[in-house]
Amino acid sequence: MHFVIAFIAAIALMTADHxxxxxxxxxxxxxxxxxxxxxxxxxxxxIYQWTTTDFTSINxxxxxxxxxxxxxxxxxxxxxxxxxxxxxxDRLESLxxxxxKITNQSVQIATITYYSSNPxxxxxxxxxxxxxxxxxxxxxxxxxxxxxxxxxxxxxSSRVLLITDPDHQIPVRIQRTGQRGILRGxxxxxxxxxxxxxxxxxxxxxxxxxxxxxxxxxxxxxxxIVTQVDRLGDNPYLDVTxxxxxxxxxxxxxxxxSKEPLPTEPxxxxxxx
Amino acid sequence: xxxxxxxxxxxxxxWLILFSYIIALSFDTxxxxxxxxxxxxxxxxxxxxxxxxxFLNKTHLISAFILGLLADSLYQTTLGAHALVFSVxxxxxxRHRLRFKAYPVWRQAFSIGVYMMFYQILNYIIFSPVLDxxxxxxxxxxxxxxxxxxxLLSLIFRRITTNVVKG
Numbered sequence: 001m002h003f004v005i006a007f008i009a010a011i012a013l014m015t016a017d018h019x020x021x022x023x024x025x026x027x028x029x030x031x032x033x034x035x036x037x038x039x040x041x042x043x044x045x046x047i048y049q050w051t052t053t054d055f056t057s058i059n060x061x062x063x064x065x066x067x068x069x070x071x072x073x074x075x076x077x078x079x080x081x082x083x084x085x086x087x088x089x090d091r092l093e094s095l096x097x098x099x100x101k102i103t104n105q106s107v108q109i110a111t112i113t114y115y116s117s118n119p120x121x122x123x124x125x126x127x128x129x130x131x132x133x134x135x136x137x138x139x140x141x142x143x144x145x146x147x148x149x150x151x152x153x154x155x156x157s158s159r160v161l162l163i164t165d166p167d168h169q170i171p172v173r174i175q176r177t178g179q180r181g182i183l184r185g186x187x188x189x190x191x192x193x194x195x196x197x198x199x200x201x202x203x204x205x206x207x208x209x210x211x212x213x214x215x216x217x218x219x220x221x222x223x224x225i226v227t228q229v230d231r232l233g234d235n236p237y238l239d240v241t242x243x244x245x246x247x248x249x250x251x252x253x254x255x256x257x258s259k260e261p262l263p264t265e266p267x268x269x270x271x272x273x
Numbered sequence: 274x275x276x277x278x279x280x281x282x283x284x285x286x287x288w289l290i291l292f293s294y295i296i297a298l299s300f301d302t303x304x305x306x307x308x309x310x311x312x313x314x315x316x317x318x319x320x321x322x323x324x325x326x327x328f329l330n331k332t333h334l335i336s337a338f339i340l341g342l343l344a345d346s347l348y349q350t351t352l353g354a355h356a357l358v359f360s361v362x363x364x365x366x367x368r369h370r371l372r373f374k375a376y377p378v379w380r381q382a383f384s385i386g387v388y389m390m391f392y393q394i395l396n397y398i399i400f401s402p403v404l405d406x407x408x409x410x411x412x413x414x415x416x417x418x419x420x421x422x423x424x425l426l427s428l429i430f431r432r433i434t435t436n437v438v439k440g
Contacts, residue, residue, distance in 0.1 A: 003332075003364040006360040009353070010341070010357035010360060011357065016352075017351050030343060030345070033343065034302075034347055037299050044303070115306070116310075118305065118310045151349070
């Protein structure tokens with residue numbers, strides 16, 4: 001009897017979760033229960049890392065410091081140009097009468113505390129939760145490109161579904177040709193670009209950027225690079241494999257983009273004038 | 274004394290079970306962190322099977338359901354999927370736990386191997402993971418690892434339960 005109840009409850013839960021996404025609160029409660037266990041489980045690795053970093057020589061740190069300083073200098077130089085360009089685009093857009101394309105979005109920096117990359121699920125846990133103002137479906141990026149989106153939050157941490165997860169899809173366009181497609185995760189650290197017809201001009205090395213369609217992901221962020229294009233017999237679509245640009249398994253810090261852009265537009269126009 | 278311990282109502286036994294589940298879940302979480310989930314069997318499921326064969330006065334289906342839900346949130350799968358698999362496996366164990374309890378350890382281990390094979394088959398059907406050639410070998414050799422782990426697990430738990438009874 002118990003078994004029948006458990007069986008029916010499990011099936012009902014699966015249906016509710018799969019079709020209705022009604023189970024957000026339950027999932028968040030379960031995740032909150034799991035969080036301390038995750039922290040305990042990642043302790044041995046952290047202790048190992050602490051002990052190994054304690055023994056790195058001051059010399060190595062100095063070199064790293066130098067490298068970082070140079071990088072900051074280069075980035076700052078680029079930033080100057082970028083501000084200039086931003087104003088230029090703003091002016092041109094106001095001449096053309098189109099809406100602003102470049103939006104300043106506020107970001108939160110988060111640290112990765114836990115990760116999983118197996119064929120069934122690929123996700124990260126970061127140390128920012130809904131007490132920090134994080135909500136579902138916010139985009140997560142690193143310094144290179146889009147990593148994924150927030151799928152569940154607890155008070156102090158959140159789950160990030162990576163773009164390589166088999167359940168994840170993101171609307172993209174090929175930067176060179178502007179052609180749109182859907183990028184789907186495979187669960188094997190790569191992604192597949194779907195719905196690209198046979199006669200399209202996609203080739204190896206093409207950059208895929210988020211198209212912003214669907215309204216979930218912000219537009220124009222790099223997502224993946226095409227690594228392989230295959231024609232499959234009678235199939236009307238190409239089989240396109242792409243490698244994520246973001247360092248999904250190497251980044252330590254990530255940026256969580258807020259959904260609403262910062263209200264900085266009027267100030268910029270004033271500066272422009 | 275021993276018969277008193279066999280009653281899951283005794284608070285010592287209940288705490289021991291709860292604690293063992295937490296430890297087992299942390300092991301599962303560690304396996305996930307090391308990308309070894311494909312080859313390391315779910316320890317929480319093995320502990321669950323051990324207790325459901327050990328304490329005969331309970332069905333353990335509620336524990337199976339809750340552990341399954343926790344596994345679902347841990348592995349980021351559809352809520353209820355692991356709960357279903359865990360409940361089915363515990364139900365199968367309930368059917369033949371009297372015989373199972375009388376088996377010598379090596380035979381218990383092989384039965385657990387069969388259970389884990391069943392778990393992997395259900396896993397394959399429900400989640401249909403994309404496996405490359407290396408993963409496929411690991412995925413289907415998981416029951417063998419379970420066979421190796423089981424004697425160790427049952428030894429540890431036998432030690433702990435007898436100590437608790439003595440204490």
